[in-house]
Amino acid sequence: ELKVEQNPLFLSMQEGKNYTIYCNYSTTSDRLYWYRQDPGKSLESLFVLLSNGAVKQEGRLMASLDTKARLSTLHITAAVHDLSATYFCAVDMGAYNAGNMLTFGGGTRLMVKP
């Protein structure tokens, strides 16, 4: 059974600081996704990582994937309040060129304080 673990589960940080969220998974996969969820809202796709060593950046967020270590990271640079949300990683165990079968981590709730 695939297990996806995120840490930390909760992160309170000051504006302007840097931090990293970690996503570990238990079975080989080279497709990993990051989603953002604002309180009371749906999940919004942030990044799609499709190979070992993949790195994607959008604004103050950067995601990377190390398939050998079964680890993905979401790095936050110079955090701002607008980044406050819950972040989920999800690992795809589906067959290639088929429907995605995502298993989600437990989420990391990020609060950025002024």
Next chain:
Amino acid sequence: DAGVIQSPRHEVTEMGQEVTLRCKPISGHDYLFWYRQTMMRGLELLIYFNNNVPIDDSGMPEDRFSAKMPNASFSTLKIQPSEPRDSAVYFCASSRQGNYGYTFGSGTRLTVV
């Protein structure tokens, strides 16, 4: 594209009542997923369909839950009878073969009292 459309947005019902949640996937998407989100258990996959056919329902918690997809543009998740422990946010998501990731609907917040 209107995205994945779920209804209702909120549902409050009494224990023992039947509840039906609805989902319209994105046109052209051939996979549809139902997830449940709670604080205790996070996001759980309940069931998914491919081309309107249920493929894996191993996440459906018990026989009180059932899901159908009568056509490519509509799916329902039914709980009968409902119980307080069913209170959660239920998300529908869709995807297309060859694409990566899901598009989620806005969710239905279900409260069973």
